[in-house]
Amino acid sequence: MVRILFIVFLCLLVPGLLSMGYSLWQGPSAWSVDSGVFWGLPISLFVFWIGLAHAGTLISAIFLVLDVKMERRTSILAELSTLCALVVAVIFPLMHLGVIQNFYMVAPYMDSRGSMANVSSPLVWDFCCILAYGFLSVVYLVVHVLAEKSPVAASIHRPLAWLLFPMVLWVHTVVSLDFAATFVPAWRGAFFPVYFIVGAVFSGLAMVNIMLCGEGYRMRQLEKLMLVGSWFLGAFLLWDWALKGDLNVVVFIFAVLLPQLWFVSAVRESTLGRVLVASSVLVGMLLERVFLVFPSGVSGVGWVDLGLVCFGFGLFGVCFLVARLKLSRMIEGEEVLMGDVDETASAVAPAGRRAYFPPFTTPEFRMLRFPLLLGVLSCVLFLVWVVGCFEENGIAFTDANLVPLTCPVVTAVAGIVLCVRPLVMHIGKVGGALLVLLAVVAGILAGMFYSEPLSAPSGTVVSGSGDLFDVNALPDSASALDSVAVIRTKAVFEARCAGCHGADGRLNEKFVREYYPVPQDLNLARMDALGEDSLVNVVLNGRTNMNPYSGRISPQMARGLVRYMRLLAENAHADSIRAKAGEGGGQ
Secondary structure (H helix, E strand, C coil): CHHHHHHHHHHHHHHHHHHHHHHHHHCHHHCCCCCCCCCCHHHHHHHHHHHHHHHHHHHHHHHHHCCCCCCHHHHHHHHHHHHHHHHHHHHHHHHHHCCHHHHHHHCCCCCCCCCCCCCCCHHHHHHHHHHHHHHHHHHHHHHHHHCCCCHHHHHHHHHHHHHHHHHHHHHHHHHHHHHHCCCCHHHCCCCHHHHHHHHHHHHHHHHHHHHHHHHCCCCHHHHHHHHHHHHHHHHHHHHHHHHHCCCCHHHHHHHHHHHHHHHCHHHHCCHHHHHHHHHHHHHHHHHHHHHHHCCCCCCCCCHHHHHHHHHHHHHHHHHHHHHHHHCHHHHHCCCCCCCCCCHHHHHCCCCCCCCCCCCCCCHHHHHHHHHHHHHHHHHHHHHHHHHHHHHHHCCCCCHHHHHHHHHHHHHHHHHHHHHHHHHHHHHHHHHHHHHHHHHHHHHHHHHHHCCCCCCCCCCEEECCCCCEEEHHHCCCCHHHCCCHHHHHHHHHHHHHCHHHHCCCCCCCHHHHCCCCCCCCCCCHHHHHHHCHHHHHHHHHHCECCECCCECCECHHHHHHHHHHHHHHHHHHHHHHHHHHHHHHHHC
């Protein structure tokens, strides 16, 4: 069975890779996008897979913190599915960036070019939240696997679950805010965060139930929770229909009505029946995410979009099966309860039942106090630094833009401290002092690395390395494209302008063709006709489809970019003359 499933998923992955490769080569024009659908199917798939990625760890963590009976094998499989789904999910927003290798530019830090990511963008929120959640999910799985034989890992297992529990809710709330930040009124409902969380848990329960069927056993509590999830989703859909008169019947049938077959004993007691019902939930939730991004319908979905769907399921299946086989001994163990879970066992207090602790006195709370304190302090310092960067560079922002970044920073720092603290206590005071010294040295080095000047006096431009140079040092000849001043301006140009205008100034046609309005051809004749001052005003204030950069770069930097663009135009003009001369000589 495993071999058959592996072959099936591999057959889905191969055409999916072709579709993904074509998408990366062609750009957003390869997807079914128009003036009404500006995101396309990759964002639908991102929301679907990130929901599955959240649900697995959430199910394991919430059962652990609430002390609900759950087999170790089931919880580890759920956590493993989280990591595999997360690998699939992060690919789609990277595809949407257009330039995958520059994904780090959405990280909220001041890079060597002196540029800062726009924290008003949901891309920055997603980057921080998914990075922190992915890191903690890996740590949580490793700790869970080691907890059976390591007392240290067992001691931090439950505190980590308490950290992940709110983090999962936070991350999917931020994903819902990605929609609310747009100009589509239908995506601005106050119920959207809860709606997204319910949908994520609902689809995750379906995925876990399918995996349990593949393992040859079941957990009735998860089946009942999936049934309850269908009721919640049905309530949301009917409420939206009553308010707006919009109800997707196909989604309602697959995700709400078909799960009610669980009340039929013949379906409920059949492995095939359970798989089909859970699969209908996945189909319904996938269609729900598709119709969410495609409000006008999916009639224009092409082969590339369908290939991306195959790519997602194929990659998830291959990753999960390979990881499942590699970790089979750790997952199965020696004392695995197979068959039905006895639900009555949890109603009787076992001999090793945890003792009752008053609020704020539990062992988990005592272990989390110090890590959370350091996490909060780190978050405060981070936000102060970000605000200082923005104010010094005149970048507009609001306090609300910084809120989505708080929980990932606090949780990531607290998780690291929680895992490192037992190690420090184990190696003693000398080792702990050494770790603290190393942390201080690392902090000093990081401060030295980022201590470049963020603003410059009048008449200067901030270079990529933090030095200052006069824009008048920019040469007026295309023969000096390798001068120091031009190299520094080139770094700013490639970070700000090359996405549309191209690194050589001759348009990035692969990115803008058929999707974005094609920028003006800034050849030498046109630049001379417009004049330097006019082009500087265009860079700062924007024009037609070009965004204004005033407040993000200085007027001196804008003038340097215009002069650099003219050097590129001169270079292109010289190449054109040489090409024509070569053709004439050949004739």
